[in-house]
Amino acid sequence: MPELPEVETVRRGLAPVLEGARLTEALVRRPDLRWPFPDRMAARLTGARVLRLRRRSKYILADLDTGETLIIHLGMSGRMLISGDGAAQMPGAFAHDHGQMDKHDHVILTTDAGVRITFNDARRFGAMDLAPTERVEDHWLLSGLGPEPLGNHFDAPYLAGRFAGKRSPVKSALLDQRIVAGLGNIYVCEALWRSGISPLRHAGRISEARIARLVPAIRDVLSEAIEAGGSSLRDYRQADGDLGYFQHRFAVYGREGEPCQTPDCQGEIRRKVQSGRSSFYCAACQR
Incomplete structure (x- = not known):
């Protein structure tokens, strides 16, 4: 299972194409992964702008201008894949063709820059949820966590x-x-x-x-x-x-x-x- 450095590396890779971007489309291709997706997840994500991308423990948190935060856990085999010509416009960035959807491509987000972010998870131990940003630390996945090992409270x-x-x-x-x-x-x-x-x-x-x-x-x-x-x-x-x-x-x-x-x-x-x-x-x- 990816540990803190792997999750932080993914966050850093996503930040240039997601922070400040508006999600023009959200495609949710199944009702659940490890747990059920939240109600109307696709509708709640579509049109939202990503204000900030951060990490808490092994979770990626995308704060949205709708007042909600998308919580992402990669599980054992989850991958966040970036594709589309829009990614090539980012400084020092990379780009892959969208290609044909894989059966394990479960959630696909498209931005206003033409970038596609695909959550691929073959074993389906990953997770996504939405929570109010102002209370996201109280979410059941996050509420019991100790301090970050790279933070000031860990000494x-x-x-x-x-x-x-x-x-x-x-x-x-x-x-x-x-x-x-x-x-x-x-x-x-x-x-x-x-x-x-x-x-x-x-x-x-x-x-x-x-x-x-x-x-x-x-x-x-x-x-x-x-x-x-x-x-x-x-x-x-x-x-x-x-x-x-x-x-x-x-x-x-x-x-x-x-x-x-x-x-x-x-x-x-x-x-x-x-x-x-x-x-x-x-x-x-x-x-």
């Missing part, structure tokens, strides 16, 4: 407070969206390796000094992944159809049995299943 004192007394493994705690929003399996593995913390250690037993190393490690790995266009595993692609490249920088994820990349470390990367997900780590230098 060492905050994380130490949330970890205090927790007996669950730190890997599980970081994947808890109520503690910090948007983190997923890949980048938690990488951040824990960078900070020298074992994914098996109880969150409540990590010292404040080590948490102070963990927070910037999380920020750094996410920022680097965003700049690399995310990590292309299985279905993920950027909005222009290109692959992300951060998977070539993985230090531990997917590297079971390989030597640890920490200087002077003689350990090798291990894999352990935690709560149904694979944790990759070095037992020699992550304690």
